Amino acid sequence: MQSDSENRITMNDYINNIPKLVGIDLETTGCSFSDRIVEVALIQYEYGKETLKFVERVNPGIPIPEVVTRIHGISDNDVKDKPAFSQYADKVLNIITDAVILGYNVMFDFNVLSHEMVRCGKGFLDPKKWVFLDPFVIWKKHDPKNLESAYKYFCKKEHNNPHNALSDIVVTLEVFKSQMEIYNDMPSNYMELGTYCYPKDESWVCSSYHFVYNDNGDIVCNFGKNKRVLLTKLVKEQRTFCDWIVCKDFPEDVKALVKKAMNGEVLPKKEIVIE
Incomplete structure (x- = not known):
């Protein structure tokens, strides 16, 4: 009788038996499929x-948000002279055709790729035609990132009353205390720890990157075709754009800021300190 170790399939068993495997990774302008x-x-x-x-860099045809550039290091200037994705669409399609596709959180990359293919006239990529291998999914299935698994990992206890609000708070606090004992690289005070958990950009006017203060302390748009345009100018000359922000799925404080500008109210201005 064979042991578990003898029965276990090795990574080479997987890889070496796949006629065509394609690893994929995309850098994008954001985290939406579009x-x-x-x-x-x-x-x-x-x-x-x-x-x-x-591997090729391409001109996305739209500005790359600065907050995204800080993540992958690719700026508007890096791609301004690059060809559009459409120039490579046929080659990319040829590479992935009849392939097993491997990627980390691969369905995000595949959906972004599918949207690009539609934009350049190649049509929708039907995921049913491919097999996908995803280490991210495998990791989540073996080590699910929910409160119950965190409690078990950090506190060595079972959460017997999950999704009960009060019980969840008690368990969350226990997990937090254990993390502070286990991780020795944590900030020494709660203000710094808050920034560690949710970094804040001092240039942001609201809770997201959509509007920022410029060098004069005035509010400007920080995304899309109106990037760097004063908000006061937008409400006068791009009213439709402002209406779109108010009606779409933007953070509530961003919507409130735009509404305030549209109503002609006084907008906050950042004080510029001259040293």
Whole structure:
């Protein structure tokens, strides 16, 4: 009788038996499926051997938000002279056709890619035609990131009353205390710890990057075609754009700011300190 270790499938067993495996990773203008690609990378393997490597930066046709640039390091200037994704669409499509696709949180990349294919006339990519391998999903299934699993991991206890609000708070506090004891690289005070959990950009007017203070302390748009345009100018010349913000799924404080500007109310102004 074979042991568990003898029965266990190794990674090479998986990789070496796949006729065509394509690893994919995209850098984009944001975290929505409708965002644009700024860099596409693909590596093709045939029965475990690398046979092709493809990586290109592309001009997304829209500004890259500064908050996104800080994550992947690709700025508008880096891609301003690059071709549009449409120039590579056929090559990318050829590489992924009949392939098993591997990626970390791969369905995000695949959906962004599908949207790009539609935009350049290649049509919708039906995910039913592909097999996807995703280490992120495997990790979540083996180590789910919910309060119950956190309580078990950090406190070595079972959460016997999950989704009861009061019980969840007590358990959350226990998890927090255990984390502070286990992780020795945490900030020493709660204000710094708050910034560690949810970093704040001093240039943001609201809770998100959509509007920022410029060098003069005035509020400007920080995304899309109206990036760097004064909010006071937007409400006069781009009323439809402002209406769109108010009606769409933006943070409530962003909507409130735009409404305030549309009503002609006095907007906050950042004090500029001259040293």
